[in-house]
């Protein structure tokens with residue numbers, strides 16, 4: 001992709017690019033700035049834009065940091081000597097890495113000089129303005145869009161309150177706070193990715209004609225576009241419209257919400273559940289309420305807990321004791337300090353032990369019993385735990401769990417007692433002695449593997465009633481729309497009944513890991529569904545992500561500090577059951593090419609420098625996948641290898657699970673099985689070919705009521 005066509009992709013999002021003629025853009029991006037020769041004239045212009053300016057400053061900082069290790073000629077010579085590289089000149093610029101480092105440093109210098117010049121011009125301009133103008137705000141120059149906005153604001157007096165002389169300068173305050181984010185490199189840039197339901201896992205960028213493959217979404221199982229989910233949502237939308245109509249207390253408490261709560265309680269084999277607008281809200285509202293109600297309560301919070309739990313505990317006003325991540329000795333030492341009768345809540349995220357089936361969750365339950373504490377388990381995320389594992393890899397390993405683990409998708413607590421839960425089927429009754437039964441409070445998200453939005457808690461009837469009755473975050477907010485709740489409900493039932501998506505996802509993950517290994521692509525070893533490809537440098541990780549998008553139409557996000565430690569930067573691939581054989585091949589080829597073109601270290605290169613993050617190091621223990629061969633159905637007399645989809649092949653849809661999901665909605669939407677469903681294109685459900693319970697079908701077999709309203713108005 002040449003520069004101009006890559007710029008064209010941003011025409012819809014950047015008003016300047018949108019308004020400027022292609023011929024002008026071509027001139028600007030192909031000619032050098034007269035003042036700063038390493039920059040194009042367009043880049044120099046971009047340093048003046050309030051959005052691009054800070055972004056470029058951050059980028060240049062990253063580039064310099066990325067090449068810092070080869071910045072000095074002495075270092076370069078030493079490195080060459082150590083590696084036995086002979087360069088027949090003392091000129092370090094002959095070394096491709098060193099010359100890249102120098103170029104990066106020079107460019108960073110010039111970017112910073114260009115920015116300074118802009119700022120100086122701004123100050124000059126401001127000084128020549130009357131004192132009532134917005135002189136102290138960072139008035140944008142250069143970018144016509146921002147300049148026009150600023151001009152309009154000052155002419156209409158519609159600017160922020162900082163325009164009032166002598167008043168607090170709000171705008172300046174915002175600018176300073178944002179600058180802090182730029183300075184510590186934590187300012188976030190969001191890509192514009194529009195996932196297409198009919199083409200999963202394809203999305204388009206800001207330009208609807210520019211399509212990319214998505215390799216990092218949290219919609220792990222493709223439930224965001226599963227036909228039974230879409231069908232249920234279409235039918236619900238047509239009958240019940242959009243919007244809940246109020247809080248749960250005022251017109252927003254429908255059968256939809258109550259039914260989903262019953263379903264989630266059954267999923268976790270708990271007496272009750274409560275739905276919130278997200279799991280963030282569920283955690284915040286529940287922990288805040290519980291801690292403020294229980295007299296003298298003390299929270300024991302794992303040091304790695306999610307922000308939503310930290311906020312909830314803070315909002316409760318209760319005392320908080322932080323225990324070292326996954327350190328049971330530390331937890332016990334801290335629990336011991338309080339009398340048994342003091343109300344205590346141990347709050348943590350799911351943990352899977354690498355050392356066997358009896359994991360830390362069980363041991364936390366033992367401690368809770370011993371010291372009289374409640375257990376609060378966030379099943380959204382899964383931490384992998386074993387002292388040896390973490391010593392070996394020195395890398396945090398956390399992945400999302402609910403929907404993805406356990407024979408019915410109930411999460412890690414269910415997965416730990418896999419066979420027991422599988423044998424118990426869909427009984428709502430608790431199974432005494434299982435880890436899931438021993439946990440008092442479970443929270444989960446509907447926004448990841450279930451492909452929807454929302455969060456929930458599950459626990460005892462009285463506990464749930466307390467939160468329902470007292471939690472402001474539950475009471476004083478509009479409830480989720482019926483259509484969203486219906487989609488989430490269909491998704492939970494389908495995944496509870498059908499294990500095939502989880503199995504195929506894990507199979508595809510194994511395939512990609514194997515193929516990456518065959519090309520020497522360094523994958524950080526781990527037993528979960530995430531495929532982290534080690535890059536080991538912040539700027540290279542960003543460069544690799546950009547290159548994959550621009551050259552190969554592959555979208556995968558770079559993961560940098562502070563999410564991972566510096567030097568452990570990576571690309572985090574999520575592989576779904578919807579990715580095709582061809583897409584799996586494409587991603588492996590594309591990553592291979594990216595490594596070659598950008599000169600990124602492969603497995604052997606890491607081994608040569610002693611390894612990093614477990615890559616290129618001798619494994620001290622074999623990291624078996626969490627999903628065993630038995631759980632994937634690969635062993636026994638009925639062994640079947642999951643079948644990866646071929647390009648153009650319809651999605652696999654389990655018709656047994658579809659029928660069970662549909663039956664849940666009969667009393668509200670009417671029975672589709674008894675109607676003569678008018679489907680779009682292919683005729684009725686009866687026409688589906690059934691084979692071993694799994695029908696391969698397309699959305700065309702499903703009723704889309706928007707197109708055929710008679711099918712749903714019964």
Ligand SMILES: Cc1ncc(COP(=O)(O)O)c(C=O)c1O
Nearest residue numbers: 278279280306380381445447455
């Ligand atoms: C551990 C944990 N809890 C809660 C949440 C919030 O979930 P939601 O996106 O439903 O608000 C997340 C999101 O990533 C999470 O990782």
